[in-house]
Amino acid sequence: MPDIHNQSGLNDRPVDLVIFGGTGDLAMRMLFPSLYFLEYDGHLPDSLRIIAAARKDMTRDEFLGILDKRLQGVVGAGYLCENIKTHLYDRLSYQPLDVESGTGFESLAKKLRHKDLCDMVAYCSTAPRLYGQICELLEIYGLTGDTCRIVLEKPIGHDLQSCKDVNDAVGAVFDEQRIYRIDHYLGKETVQNLMALRFANSLFEPLWDANGIEQVQITVSETIGVEDRWDYYNDYGALKDMVQNHIMQLLCLVAMEPPTSMDADAVRDEKLKVLRALRPIPLSELAQKTVAGQYTAGTVAGKDVPGYLDEGKKPSNTETFVALRAEIDNWRWAGVPFYLRTGKRLPYRHSQIFIQFKGVPHSIFPDESNLSLEPNKLVIHLQPEENIKLLMMNKVPGLGRDATTLQEVSLDLSISPEARSRRRPIAYERLLLDILADRSTLFVRRDETEAAWQWIDNIANGWSALGMKPSPYVAGTWSPPASVELTERYGHDWHD
Ligand code: NAP
Numbered sequence: 001m002p003d004i005h006n007q008s009g010l011n012d013r014p015v016d017l018v019i020f021g022g023t024g025d026l027a028m029r030m031l032f033p034s035l036y037f038l039e040y041d042g043h044l045p046d047s048l049r050i051i052a053a054a055r056k057d058m059t060r061d062e063f064l065g066i067l068d069k070r071l072q073g074v075v076g077a078g079y080l081c082e083n084i085k086t087h088l089y090d091r092l093s094y095q096p097l098d099v100e101s102g103t104g105f106e107s108l109a110k111k112l113r114h115k116d117l118c119d120m121v122a123y124c125s126t127a128p129r130l131y132g133q134i135c136e137l138l139e140i141y142g143l144t145g146d147t148c149r150i151v152l153e154k155p156i157g158h159d160l161q162s163c164k165d166v167n168d169a170v171g172a173v174f175d176e177q178r179i180y181r182i183d184h185y186l187g188k189e190t191v192q193n194l195m196a197l198r199f200a201n202s203l204f205e206p207l208w209d210a211n212g213i214e215q216v217q218i219t220v221s222e223t224i225g226v227e228d229r230w231d232y233y234n235d236y237g238a239l240k241d242m243v244q245n246h247i248m249q250l251l252c253l254v255a256m257e258p259p260t261s262m263d264a265d266a267v268r269d270e271k272l273k274v275l276r277a278l279r280p281i282p283l284s285e286l287a288q289k290t291v292a293g294q295y296t297a298g299t300v301a302g303k304d305v306p307g308y309l310d311e312g313k314k315p316s317n318t319e320t321f322v323a324l325r326a327e328i329d330n331w332r333w334a335g336v337p338f339y340l341r342t343g344k345r346l347p348y349r350h351s352q353i354f355i356q357f358k359g360v361p362h363s364i365f366p367d368e369s370n371l372s373l374e375p376n377k378l379v380i381h382l383q384p385e386e387n388i389k390l391l392m393m394n395k396v397p398g399l400g401r402d403a404t405t406l407q408e409v410s411l412d413l414s415i416s417p418e419a420r421s422r423r424r425p426i427a428y429e430r431l432l433l434d435i436l437a438d439r440s441t442l443f444v445r446r447d448e449t450e451a452a453w454q455w456i457d458n459i460a461n462g463w464s465a466l467g468m469k470p471s472p473y474v475a476g477t478w479s480p481p482a483s484v485e486l487t488e489r490y491g492h493d494w495h496d
Helices: 004-008 025-040 060-074 082-091 105-111 128-140 160-171 189-199 230-255 264-277 283-289 308-312 427-436 446-466 481-488
Strands: 015-020 049-054 092-096 119-124 148-152 179-181 213-221 290-296 298-300 303-305 321-326 338-343 350-357 377-383 387-395 406-412 471-474
Touching (some): 025 082, 025 427, 049 105, 060 082, 082 092, 092 105, 105 128, 119 427, 128 148, 128 160, 148 160, 160 446, 179 446, 189 230, 189 377, 213 230, 230 264, 230 308, 230 321, 230 338, 230 446, 264 446, 283 290, 283 321, 283 446, 290 308, 290 446, 290 481, 321 481
Parallel strands (some): 015 049, 049 092, 213 338, 290 471
Antiparallel strands (some): 213 350, 290 321, 298 303, 321 338, 350 377, 377 387, 387 406
């Protein structure tokens, strides 16, 4: 039997994990499958108990029946084992409750073990407007204290002020060290590998600045539309739904100074400095440095799909695509463009960080041999594949009668082939383990979310002030032409 506590870094205190919103989409698609895999891999301590809480009045068995069906759909058949499910289900109970009326909290309190004996984690997987109320009720029923921590799903608010309101309400009950704000991109293996690449190697650091780097691009492209979340999405749009959190967190990891340690605050202090150094885009430059788009009917992966307005059946100026040129005002990054781009109904699904180094200052190779003398590039793929590639120039092997011919080759810096054959963990597995172990390095601090909103609000408010509307793009194409012009204007191209 493996020593699961040492393996996972968990301490010996038992934990009661309460998932508010335990019947919702996120819980069923991500949280419970992640808990299943953690169980499968032997990472969950025997003492962990899990309570799913939601409004629907049903028994534990009814809840398990629903969960069982969902797990079958999400966990691949090769991993679905009756004995693992039994272990997981033995830990699970269900508590009907209503956060708005407070009913059910008394029963919840009775189900939890005494806080002298057990830590409690309250995972808020409900609409963010309920987070403050959940905290208040936990306090009323004596369920807060030094041994309790709270997890908040994104988005925290829809602008700076509403973010502060949520943070104030939660902060009135929980100290900042006990608040875990999730950005699941930080749980991805490759994102953590980016930290290893930068800070466990000396190779890149001397080049990692405006002298060595020409441009950085961060792209999160999706083929899906807004599915059945039109109303939710329509209140946010691509800028607030994706850039404010995932993309800005990735930008921080690329741009931050080396932290003094992997300690949570050491890392988060450095990320915060990047966010605060982001140059606000003035009104006069919004048209050159930002592009908003909205998809119309088209074809994605051979399937006809409706336009955004057809799906919502009402008029809307919400952007489903956004591209930006960001600049960081500090010594390291002065003048280096960070192009950020995300959208729905694009030709294929991929998330990547692309870092282009400066070209060689002078080519010694005759013209005919180096038509394609390309600058070095580091490409970090986050999804669907997770890998890191370094593109370098190399000689085409062989004698040849002509001068040396060159080619671009790709060095694979990813995990070992043996590790690649293993199952790729869901990002939430890492994050759930860290929450259980009380490790907060991969979670977002209050000041980070607020600094990110401040930069985003400036753009969103600027668009409104100028009356800028998203340009249409046909679903299945790479966004409005203005997006191509955005990079070309500065002598660059998107790396697709
Ligand atoms: P959802 O499918 O609408 O589920 C909401 C959950 O909250 C349900 O379990 C619902 O229970 C419960 N709930 C609603 N009102 C309640 C109340 N008054 N008292 C107690 N429980 C209540 O939402 P979701 O998509 O899972 O999203 C949950 C959170 O995660 C949101 O903050 C969302 O922004 C965030 N998030 C979601 C995703 C995703 O892919 N879904 C991704 C990133 C972040 P009943 O069904 O019983 O009402």
